[in-house]
Amino acid sequence: MGAIRNIRTVDPLIRLRNVVKTYTKGAVPFTALHDVTLDVYPGEFVGLIGKSGSGKTTLINMITGIDHLTSGEIWVQDTPIHTLNENQMAIWRGRTIGVVFQFFQLLPTLTCIENVMLPMDFCKVHAPTERADYALNYLEEVEMAEHAHKLPSALSGGQQQRVAIARALANDPPLIVADEPTGNLDSKTADAVFTLFERLVHQEHKTIVMVTHDKDLAARVTRSLTVSDGVISNDSLYADVDVTG
Amino acid sequence: MVLPPRVRKIFRDLGTNYSRTLLVVASIAVGILAIAATLGGRQVLLREFDRDFAQSQRADITYTVSDCSPQVVRRITARPQVASAVGVRIFDASYMVVPDDMDDATALRELSDAGGDTVSLSIAALDAADFDSAEVSHLNRLDTQVWPPGSDDIIIEASATQEYPLAVGDRLLVDTGSGKRVMRISGFVHDINAIPTMFFEEVTAYVSRDALAGLGQADAINTIRVNTTGSRTRAQNARIADAIQDQVLDAQGITVTRMEVPEPDYHFFGNLFAAVSVLLLVMAFMALALSGFLVVTTVSAILVQQTKQIGIMKAVGARRGQIAGLYLGLVLCYGALAVIIGYPVGIGFGNWFIDYAGGILNFQISDYTFPFWVTATLFGVGLLLPALAALIPIIQGIRRPIVDAFNPEVAGVTFGGGVIDRLLGRIRMLPRPTALALRSTFAHKGRLIMTLITLMLASATVMAVFSVGTSLNRTVDNVGGWWRYDAQVILTRVASQRELERLAGGISGVEYAETWLDGRVTIQRPDGTKNDSFWTIGIPGDTHIMHFEFVEGRAPAAGEEAVLVTTDLASAEDFLQVGSTVTLTVNGQDVQRPVVGIVTGSLQGATLYMERDDLANLSGVPGNATRVLVQGTDGAVRRDTLAEIKQRTDLQTRLARQLETRLEDKHIPVSSTQTAVEQLELTGSQLGILTTILTIMSAALGLVGIIGLSGSMTLSVIENTREIGIMRSVGAGHASIFGIYITQGLVVGTLSWAAGAVLSWPLSWGLMQALITSLDMKLAYSYSTSGVFFTLGIVWLISVVGSLLPAWRAAQVSIRDAISYE
Secondary structure, eight states: OHHHHHHHHSOOSEEEEEEEEEEOSSSSOEEEEEEEEEEEOTTOEEEEEOOTTSSHHHHHHHHHTSSOOSEEEEEETTEEGGGOOHHHHHHHHHHHEEEEOTTOOOOTTSOHHHHHHHHHHHHTOSOGGGHHHHHHHHHHHTTOGGGTTSOGGGSOHHHHHHHHHHHHHTTOOSEEEEESTTTTSOHHHHHHHHHHHHHHHHHHOOEEEEEOOOHHHHTTSSEEEEEETTEEEEEEEOTTSOTTO | OOOOHHHHHHHHHHHHOHHHHHHHHHHHHHHHHHHIIIIIHHHHHHHHHHHHHHHHTOOSEEEEEEEEOHHHHHHHHTSTTEEEEEEEEEEEEEEEEOOTTSOHHHHHHHGGGGTOOOEEEEEEEEOTTHHHHOSSSOOEEEEESSSSOOTTEEEEEGGGGGTSOOOTTOEEEEEOSSOEEEEEEEEEEEOTTSOOHHHHTEEEEEEEGGGTGGGTOOSSEEEEEEEESSOOOHHHHHHHHHHHIIIIIGGGTOOEEEEEOOOTTOOTTHHHHHHHHHHHHHHHHHHHHHHHHHHHHHHHHHHHTTHHHHHHHHHTTOOHHHHHHHHHHHHHHHHHHHHHHHHHHHHHHHHHHHHHHHHHTTOOOSOOOOOHHHHHHHHIIIIIHHHHHHHHHHHHHHHSOHHHHTOHHHHSOOOSOSHHHHHHHHOOSSOHHHHHHHHHHTTSHHHHHHHHHHHHHHHHHHHHHHHHHHHHHHHHHHHHHHBOOSEEEEEEEEEEHHHHHHHHHTSTTOOEEEEEEEEEEEEEOTTSOEEEEEEEEEEOTTOSSBOOOEEEEOOOOTTOOOEEEEHHHHHHSTTOOTTOEEEEEETTEEEEEEEEEEEOOOSSOSEEEEEHHHHHHHHTOTTEEEEEEEEOTTTTSOOOSHHHHHTTHHHHHHHHHHHHHHHHHTTOOEEEEEEHHHHHHHHHHHHHHHHHHHHHHHHHHHHHHHHHHHHHHHHHHHHTHHHHHHHHHTTOOHHHHHHHHHHHHHHHHHHHHHHHHHHHHHHHHHHHHHHHHHHTSOOOOOOOHHHHHHHHHHHHHHHHHHHHHHHHHHHHOOHHHHHTOO
16 A cells, blocks of 8 residues: 555646546537546556446547547646647657557558657657667567567557557657557457556556456556546555555 | 658558559549640640741742743842742642553553543642752652652652552652653652642642653743741732732733732641640640549548548657658659659650641641640649649548547548438339449549549540531531532633533533633732732532522622622631622732622632632633533432432542543543542541541540549449448349449449530530631531430440449458458
8 A cells, every 4th residue: 555655645647637528529419528537646557447438438538639628627747738739739649648559550551660660750759770779679578579570460469469559668658548458359468468568567667547348457457447427436546556666 | 771660651552552552643644644645735736837837938929920931030039028039830730650560651651541540739840959949938858869859750748648658669650631751759748838638639749840841841930939038917028029020020021820928827727727726725624624633532532541540640649740741742652653654655645646636737746845834734733733632631631630530430431411312312112232332422422523523524525526526527518518519620721611511411410510710819908908819719690509608698690790708718808798899800900899798618718709700701711611510310409418428429420530531532631520529528537637636635535534433433442341341241242242333333424424414515515616716617516416325325334444443353352351451
């Protein structure tokens, strides 16, 4: 418990204040998030669980800036991301957040290493000549170095997701946000990917916010948030996880 | 150099998506090709025509005179305002080709009696020195073995080779009526001022003055060509011409039978060329519009497919400018590839077309280089147009929230929202695959509209070309209705009207014979200038042969002293109006005649009609004629179409031959014979040039249409891969998949055709108006309904051909790949 208290003595990495998201595109406006207020601290491994349509993905889309909130405030690392325009958001996101998708979303025409280099390229991180070395290091970290020059289509789902995680790490962001990263993988591969996330939290001191349906995996996070009908209905801290490493 | 991954992505996208790359590149390239042929072709033709014409130094003044000596030409040359003058002898003749195995003596003895084909010749005899150094009516040497030609040599104007298989070394039996001689073709020249053989079936030839004696011709000049100094207007040249006539020719007792002072930039093909030029310009605009729509459609669709990748890149930190730069780069690469392929192919096609048109219109192309602005347009179409087309989808793509990019409901296409969708949904009696094909067609409405516009423009052009063709054929038919003769013979000198009518009437099968008189009349303008002489035909007041199409007024009655002018003449000399009085110079004397009517011309140039006896009296040949025309059985019955007249070909040919033989037997020298069919085919061939050029161009536009449809359908296959997989999983076989895509193609094709049919009416009408203006000729307008339905056939063919490749592609989709397709 002491370790968790240690975390909470520092400033939160993510601060959500009264966040509301209403979709107006359908015939009837639909509110996906109702007045959500939340703090996430550095080094936490947060699992978002909930039923389909509960608002989990909407919540992480708010944090990553992939979608715009209707009202409220979101601060990440002292940046009020609700005030950023599209371009500022792109630069900020590229340097601050690594995004991992359920369907991997690697660019099919680029090799694994090129996919990992792409965020560095866009955000001008590292010298152009050094980017390949960095990318290879990240691929080694996810045990995919030997596949560096293969196209995504030549890889299995689990391997693609590892490359996607390496890409998320490319600009060394403090925060990784993952939307059901194991949802499209078999249980063995899902376990391996999850172990990788745990290592990132414990060894690399990353903060991870992850949506998951898998109850077994959800039990391995340091903090579990249950989302139902657009509100956080349960917030559990697991004392038995040593998040300070 | 290490390329950043995003640059590598561009090249990888180009390299891996062959079909998309091919599609976009083909779309852009075909547009470049069409514009190169139309716009490039037009500009090069205009430039080269002007250059060739300027180089030829066409005479500013031409006199046809009674025989005179070179001394007269030297006197004219010495005048201050004269830059140069050349004296030539021009005379009519005919030739027969001497077979290789026949010697000259045998040919002279036996060939003309053998009754082979004779071809009309117009021969110009020049001083040996003038072949090279003539500063008036310069000849352009093409392939000459003996230059200048010797006394047994003949040089042929190159346009003859389009009609007759003549080669250097061939021997011709040349018959002038007063002498025969076997002459050897010693070379070919190009003369832009010679009327190409295909138009009047007459070969232009050149001999040296040494050859005149052998051909039974006097060694004297009968034509003097003069160039004035500096650049002058026609009126200024006319004053110089009058002064030369008064002070040199009249003073020497030389009779001037004809004086021509053309507009300095006038060429006899000017109108036809202007028409070709207008048509090419219209076609160039159509090509530009078509390729514009095609490029916009294809590039937009390709970029819409990249929506998700744009979302991914934004999610990993790409800024808007970076993404825009990335895709603009991609589109520029497509454009560059298209330019690399389309530009040389377009130049090749354009050059072929330039050669073809230059050949028909008889001018030489020495430089095929497109003007800079045309090249710039081609590059613009290849590079800028796709980039501009891409801007909208690129901006849409980068503005779309990332969350939408991953949501197929938002990023993809939805069906069922609009009125058309609901209407299509209500059609229930269709088989499922047909209903699916129909609804899929309307799923991408933006692209559907663009594809429809592209195909509509293409089919409207094809239909308009059909209507222009039909209208021109109708015009030819009308001309057939005006000249109701079967055969006519034109004489080299005048003969008695009564004798000619008696001889012609005695031929079996001739029901009616009439004689006309050809002449040249000079018109005095209101400003006092005595200008061009015009071809004048004296026709009996009670003619049965000529049925004029009056624009205004009437024809001179029998014995009436009045003139009738053609529309071309009336538009060239606007003071010629019905009711006005004109001063004519005929045979050296001035007379006044009222203008009583204006009639439609028939592409024979400016013509003046008079009552035959009036012209005969003025010309000093009363009771004589130069032409006899006959009608055979039912000859007076109006035939409405060329096809109907063609049924009389045999009769007409027989009558022409018998008439010619009969006159020659009586030692009346014949210059040429012509049947009504030949005359109409001649007019038809002149107007046919326009139809041919239009057809070539519409074929190029049709190609743009095929690529457009095929592209649109291929995109549809790419986008509907998942749906195709689902269909296959529930039992759709190859035939069903093919059926769905071909039905889609047919639906799009038929809709475009219907819209095109509506557009083709104003388009064809506009094209005809442009032709009427440039040809100075009243043309019949006839909208071709058969052309519209024929075009439907073509459109269906295009639709099926355009859908085959996409359908085949669709049939290759495996269920596993389709379901996992992202």
